[in-house]
Amino acid sequence: MTRLTLTTTLAGSLLCSVALPAAAETIGVSIPAATHGWAGALNFHAEQTVERLEEQYEDLDFVLTTTPDPGTQISDLEDMVATRNIDALVVLPFESEPLTGPIQRIAESGTWVTVVDRGLSQENIEDLYVAGDNESFGRTAGDYFVETLDEGSKVVVLRGIPTSIDNERVEAFQAALDGSGIEILAMEHGNWSRDDAFTVMQDFLSRYPEIDAVWAADDDMAVGAIGAIEQAGRQDEMWVVGGAGMKEMVQRVQDGDSMVPVDVTYPPAMIATAIELTAMGLMSDGVPMSGDFIIASELITQDNADQYYFEDSPY
Amino acid sequence: MSTASTNAGARRGMKIDLHVLGPILALVALIGIGIALNSNFLSYGNITNVLARSAFIGIIAVGMTFVITAGGLDLSVGSMAAFIAGLMILCMNLLVPSMGQSLGVILIGIAVALAAGLVAGAINGLLVTRAGIEAFIVTLGTMGIYRSLVTWLADGGTLSLDYGMRELYRPVYYDGILGVSWPIIVFAIVAILGEIVMRHTAFGRHCAAIGSNETVARYSTVAVTRVKTLTYILLGCLVGVAVVMYVPRLGSASASTGLLWELEAIAAVIIGGTVLKGGFGRVWGTVVGVLILSLIGNILNLTDMVSPYLNGAIQGVIIILAVVLQRKGSTAT
Known part of the structure; x- marks a missing residue:
């Protein structure tokens, strides 16, 4: 089984102020386009998770964008904030440096920010960090x-x-x-x-x-x-x-x-972890969810390979 | 004064030679560097590798020579190759349950690839000629369309050919006649036919006429629309041929297949002496251009001389140098 280390700090108060009953919440998800196999699987898992969670939570909407380069990703983020009024953002930055500023501004406006895999070039911007090692x-x-x-x-x-x-x-x-x-x-x-x-x-x-x-x-x-x-x-x-x-x-x-x-391993399904945790934090009042979530790389050998084989995944 | 004039004469003679020989000199220089740096450079294995991997871009670049000579441009070929490869693999996988792992499936797959290339080329050509849209914009559009389509077909992942089919189809890339592998043979045939068509047929002359001045060509009763459309269809078909050779190599296609092939093909055409604005094309030059590009990568992999971060810079410098050499010649003459 994948070994997970979850470090959480208290953030309940912040979450309570965001979650208003009956009003629909929107989570924006921005990830790189499927330009190679791993990113393809990332897209697959993101779409699957979004579909599943939209069924699970009636009041939860998602905006999913895939981006071919850092410039487009910045525009995508601006559009999400301006036109969809997102309550939380799950982002896998295409590159750390150019995305740090824009994501910081979104975080400062009070939006929950989950950063996936590629860390930003300045610390303590994001509320939750989910990454491979x-x-x-x-x-x-x-x-x-x-x-x-x-x-x-x-x-x-x-x-x-x-x-x-x-x-x-x-x-x-x-x-x-x-x-x-x-x-x-x-x-x-x-x-x-x-x-x-x-x-x-x-x-x-x-x-x-x-x-x-x-x-x-x-x-x-x-x-x-x-x-x-x-x-x-x-x-x-x-x-x-x-x-x-x-x-x-x-x-x-x-x-x-x-x-x-x-x-x-370097599981592309980490995007599912990130979206799930963000949705849980947004929809369940008072569940502490901020901190770092690091997914370790495991050695797949003949003995344990069956645990890592996913029939339906495209990757 | 007399010394100055003889000097000028001698220099002019050399420049004319450079115009024709520029790309060949660059190629010979690269081969020389390769030999000096690694004793395995001239080994049978390495030469076969370099020629066979050049074949995809090479086959496409021969078609590109006609499009550019006729004043056009096609940015979609890389994406088109990826899309056709994906389509071909999907079709073959679909047929395996009903037809078994047979030669018939391969032949149908090849027919699908060639037909798809023809249709894709015709779409580009007709949009350029009938709808009158700039070739750059049309093919920029189709480039995005095909790239997205292959990603969608593959569900963001990789399309892999059925394992048994891969074993059956594999020899098309890896085997050959008398030690010359099939991609090299096909590349050679395409290049020779291309050279003949460019130099000795009305179609080749019409391409050059349209590229140098479309209006004059039209007044000279050249069927401009038809010839221009045909150049794109020819290129599309050759992309199909390249895919037929590409799929057996690793038996897969994904969103990263054929990435930047269009720019490599265009660069090879220009290094070879074809004019980017159209009006003059040289198929053998294109072949030399393709070989130059492949050799740069090969030599950089065979040595530790340069940091791998700088590979792109070395390629850029050599591309520009190869063109500067011949442009100096052409402006003087």
Whole structure:
């Protein structure tokens, strides 16, 4: 089961002042558009949660927007406040820096703010923070490498889109490998894309005659890397660890695929956690709900894979 | 004085050469750098990889050469490729229960991809010619439409081809004849046919005529509307061909498939010496342009010389340099 740590502080009084009986409450949800698999699953879980909660609470309305870039997200937020008069906001900032100011203004106007996954660049703006743990994501993978590989083993790393998320993960991975005698041959950006990862992995395979393992850091990139390794006919030489918990990859772990021994979670369903908690805080008077809610990354192994396989999810 | 004039003459001669040879020189230079930096650069595996991965953009860029030569532009090809790939995978998955994992399903999938490309190209072409809307705006619109449609088809996730079908279809990307893989063969055929059509047929000459001056072309009894529409249809069909080669590679399509392919294709066309405003097109130049773009990425992956953060900057510098080289030549002549 996913280990959850919930730190709450008192906020009952604030909630009471917002909730008026019989008047419909509106929650605005703003998330990035489905440009890659993980974000796609994020959209899926957001829509599902919104549908479920609208049935559950009669007096609760939702405004859901998906955004392709930070600029559009700022406009979306302005529209939500101006035209829909939202009572609470659940936002996954596209980028931390440009969104900090606009979200701060919304929070100052008395709207409840829940920030998901990407923290703002200033502290104490949001009422509730729900996030995955990028540091634990990199460290969990790194620990597995250290446990499994011998000293002197050679690994290559596929990185994501250059962002602070990617940096945190890679730094934690490197820190875990520090002093283990495992050599990182090279790191290149595969941009969380199957096609880019395929290309980068092809070139790594041409460049290095000996590779023992690949940290693909994302399941989409793992799919691309595996495609390139199979093309080169070197699937017996190395294994690949992805990340996030895509269902095809979890399936392969479950089946005991020698190329995909484990996977590391970074659940896109965290958006559901955020929306649920926000709705609960808004609709149930006096339930304390502010604080940080950090969802740790777990190692998926053949033994526990069935707990992480979701049949209906698109991801 | 006499020395100055001979100098000028010699320089002019060199400039003319640069105009034609600019892209080739850039390509040769890149190959030289590659050889110097990594001994595996010229290995059979690496060359096959680079050529095969160039094939998608390459096939599309050949079609783009005709559109740009006729004074048009198509920004939708990347999204279109993603949408067609999604459509093709959906159709094939739907047919598997009734037809089994058979060759027939693959053939129908290929037919769907080509037909979808033709229709998508015709929509772009007709909106540009019949409705008289700027090509930039039309294709910017369809770019957004196709990108959204594939995201919607995939429910925000990834569309994956049925596992058994993937094994059956896989050889189309990975196998070939005499060690030359199919994408490379198809790319070569498309490029050679494109070069012949551009240089030796009325259609190619009409494209250039329309691109340099549409009104004059119309007075010269060139069927402007028809030829322009045909360039978009041709491009659409070639996007279909590229998708037929792309789907067997990883057997999936998602919202990130074909991202920025349109800009890579346009960049390849311009590096190759085709004029962005239209009026002059060079298919072999486009092929060289595509290879230059692929090689930059390949070489950067094969070395640690530059921080990966700077890959985009290196690509940008080389694109601009390759064009500057030939533009210097063309302004002098």
